[in-house]
Amino acid sequence: MFAEDDVSEEILEPCGMPDHEDCGLRLILDRLGEKWTVMTVAELAGGPRRYREIERSLTGVTQRMLTLTLRRLERDGFLSRTVEPTNPPSVTYALTASGQSFARMVTHLVDWSRSHKDTIRLAQQDFDRHHVG
Amino acid sequence: MFAEDDVSEEILEPCGMPDHEDCGLRLILDRLGEKWTVMTVAELAGGPRRYREIERSLTGVTQRMLTLTLRRLERDGFLSRTVEPTNPPSVTYALTASGQSFARMVTHLVDWSRSHKDTIRLAQQDFDRHHVG
DNA sequence: CCGCATCCGGGATGATACTG
DNA sequence: CAGTATCATCCCGGATGCGG
Numbered sequence: 001m002f003a004e005d006d007v008s009e010e011i012l013e014p015c016g017m018p019d020h021e022d023c024g025l026r027l028i029l030d031r032l033g034e035k036w037t038v039m040t041v042a043e044l045a046g047g048p049r050r051y052r053e054i055e056r057s058l059t060g061v062t063q064r065m066l067t068l069t070l071r072r073l074e075r076d077g078f079l080s081r082t083v084e085p086t087n088p089p090s091v092t093y094a095l096t097a098s099g100q101s102f103a104r105m106v107t108h109l110v111d112w113s114r115s116h117k118d119t120i121r122l123a124q125q126d127f128d129r130h131h132v133g
Numbered sequence: 134m135f136a137e138d139d140v141s142e143e144i145l146e147p148c149g150m151p152d153h154e155d156c157g158l159r160l161i162l163d164r165l166g167e168k169w170t171v172m173t174v175a176e177l178a179g180g181p182r183r184y185r186e187i188e189r190s191l192t193g194v195t196q197r198m199l200t201l202t203l204r205r206l207e208r209d210g211f212l213s214r215t216v217e218p219t220n221p222p223s224v225t226y227a228l229t230a231s232g233q234s235f236a237r238m239v240t241h242l243v244d245w246s247r248s249h250k251d252t253i254r255l256a257q258q259d260f261d262r263h264h265v266g
Numbered sequence: 267c268c269g270c271a272t273c274c275g276g277g278a279t280g281a282t283a284c285t286g
Numbered sequence: 287c288a289g290t291a292t293c294a295t296c297c298c299g300g301a302t303g304c305g306g
Binding site for chain 3: 183184185188196197199200216219220221222223224
Binding site for chain 1: 156165207210231249254259260
């Protein structure tokens with residue numbers, strides 16, 4: 001996938017512009033741009049997890065940001081939140097069908113990143129050499 | 134592609150965490166999260182463009198943001214910048230091979246967004262109804 | 267035409283403390 | 287355990303003006 005063959009003047013939708021609002025790409029891009037979204041989805045792709053488990057797996061996340069991230073993913077319908085009214089309480093998060101589809105799309109991104117990161121980093125180093133020294 | 138079938142506990146790389154820095158996903162996510170990246174790449178996917186042409190096609194972009202966006206894409210090796218030393222100067226931008234691959238990956242995102250935006254918007258409306266009254 | 271420099275506001279993120 | 291509340295901070299992005 002993501003072969004290096006010709007692109008043949010393929011026209012992308014300039015989503016986000018007045019004429020193309022309905023593509024909904026910004027919805028996804030904004031969510032992807034947030035710092036903890038991908039890692040959270042990645043963790044939940046391994047199966048349902050409790051709040052504390054997710055927190056431990058996301059090194060450096062604060063409770064505030066984790067809660068915000070989970071709320072937004074829940075709002076998008078990507079994950080479900082199940083509360084066990086025990087004491088102490090237990091809250092379990094799990095990907096929905098939509099969330100699993102989202103997770104699979106993220107996998108494409110990860111694959112693409114992995115196979116291009118070296119090229120990109122080299123290009124950046126070249127650029128930086130030519131534009132400072 | 135992006136079928137709704139089972140996800141079978143697929144494990145995503147939690148890129149960005151200490152143990153997984155090398156996946157390079159943040160490189161891409163940060164770039165995608167920026168406001169004008171996708172539209173710029175989309176415009177250039179239609180062929181080489183001059184600065185002024187890109188500016189006109191990106192409704193609402195400021196010169197500052199367009200220049201920043203182009204610089205960062207150039208730094209990543211996604212586009213080339215060719216200066217014609219005429220008067221007034223003429224600068225042409227074009228996708229590189231790497232940039233065309235990037236553009237194709239973006240197309241996947243666009244396709245996914247388009248086919249899920251309704252579901253997502255509905256989920257958001259449901260959530261908002263249940264969480265405000 | 268193609269930029270760069272400067273100032274500034276707002277949203278995303280982080281730190282810390284507190285609660286049922 | 288699973289959050290909420292408050293304050294501090296950083297950076298993206300917009301507005302504006304100048305320069306080659």
